[in-house]
Amino acid sequence: MTDAHDLQGVARYAAAAREAEGQRQQALDRLRRCRFDTIAVHGLYTMNESLNFNQGAIIEPVYLCSSQAYRDSDEMEAALSYQVPTWCYSRIGNPSLYYFENTLALLEGYGGDTETSCCATASGMAAIQSATDPFLAIDPQRPNQKINFVSTCQVYGGTFQQFAIRKAQERGLECRWIINSADLSEWESQIDDNTRFVYGELPSNPGQAFFDLDAVIGLAHARGIPVIIDNTVASPALLRPIARGADIVVQSVTKSLTSSGFGIAGAVISRKNITSRFGSDEMRADFAMYLKTLPNRDLGQNLSPMNAILSLNDMRTLRSKMDLFSRNTMEVATYLQSHPGIEQVDYLGLESHPLHPLASRYLFLVDAEHDPQYGRPTNRYGHLMSFRVKGGAKATRKMFDAFQRIWRATDLGRIKSVATIPAISTHQQQGEEGRKMADIPPNMVRLCVGGEHPADVIEDLEQALAAIEGAVPVQVPLKFSVGGASGAQLA
C-alpha cells in the first residue's frame, strides 16, 4: 500500500530522472554526430563525469560490485519499478556494462537511421539464446501452433548445436535449415506464417558462406518476421546489418571485438521497433532493453563488469585492427592460393571465390571514404579464411601440427594468428551429416590471420606445408604491398 505522501516522493525522483534522461539523450546525440573511431575510443564516458565522479580516471571504472544503494525508500521504489534509471543489482545492470553496451549499440547502429540499444551477455552463445528464445514462446491465442524458425545451416558449431539439439530436439521446435543461403528461392520456400524469426550468419564461420542480406530482410519483413544476424566475423567495422534493415544483431564479443583474447562476452543489439508479428508491444519497441530488464533478469545470462570493461577497452581500435587483419589475410590467402599443396582456398576477398561479387556489395571498411589513406569506399573482407590441404585428413593434421608461430586454438579474430581444424574441433559435435550439409571436410583448416607481419605468417605456413611427407618446399614469389603492418599503432 502506498499513500499520497509516498507517491509524491516517488514522483519527485521520477521527475529528476526524466531531466537526467534528457541530458543523456543530448550526450548521445552529440556522440552520434562523431565518426566511428571517435565513438569507439570515447563512448559515453566524458571528462566531466570522470572529474566529478571518478577521481579524474581517464578510463571507465570497473564497478566490481553486486548492488546499488538508494537514498531512501522513495528512490528505491522508483528504481525498482524502473521509473528512474537504475542498475540496482549486477545481474540486471551495472555502470561498467552501461558504458560498454551504449558504445557497442552506437557502433552497430552507425550510419543507420534508427536508434539502437544493447544487452551484454556472458558469452556469444548466451547472446544467441537471449535473442532467439523470446520469439519461441507459446502464443496463448494459438497454443497448438507448430512453431518453426529458419536459419542458414552454415553457422558456428555452437549455434548449430543450440538450434538442432537444445531447441529442435529437446523442445520440439522446428528448425528449418537453409542449405545454400545464396539461393533466395530456398529462403522463400522455407519462410511461412509459423516462422518466428529468420537467422543468418555472414560471412559464416568457417565456410565463408554469404547471402544477399537486403533481399532476405525484404522476404522476412514482407511476412512480418524479424531478422537476426550473427555479425561476429565481420564486426561493425565491416558490416552493420541493422543500418541495412535487420532487426537484431548478435555478437560473440569474444572474437573480433575483443581481439586481445581476454575473456568471454556476448551482446544482443537491436533497432527500435523491430518487425515481429509475435510478441508484446514492449518487446518490439526496444528489444535489447526488454531483454535486459525482463527475460535476462529472470534467466541470468548477463555479463560481468570486468569483462565488459576489458571488451570496451579492446573495441577502441576496432576499425584499424579489422583493416590490418583484412589486409594481412588477403596476403596470406593469395599466397596459399598459388601453393601446389593446397586444394582450395576460401576467402571472400579472393576474386576466385564464387561469392566475391556478392560480398563486395556488403563488406566495406567503415569510414574509408573519410580516411586520407583511402578517400573512397573500400572493400575489406576480414580475418577469417579457410583452406583445404591436398592429401586428406592425415596430411592436414601433419601440416597443422608443424605450425610454429600460428597458434593451434579454436579461436578467431585474435591479434595473434590462430588456426583450427573445424571437423575435429568447433564442428566436431554436429556429426558427419551436419558437417557434410555445412561443407566442412576433414582436410579444411580455418585460419584467422592476426596483426603479425604477413611475411612471417606465410613463412610458418610454408615450412608447415613442407613438413607433409613427400612435399617439396616451394618458393613462391611473394609481393608485400602492405606498408604499415606493425602492431605498434594498435597498443
Ligand SMILES: *Cc1c(COP(=O)(O)O)cnc(C)c1O
Ligand atoms: C565463437 C562464436 C560464437 C559463440 O560465441 P562465444 O562467445 O564463444 O559463446 C557465435 N558465433 C560465432 C560466429 C562465433 O565465432
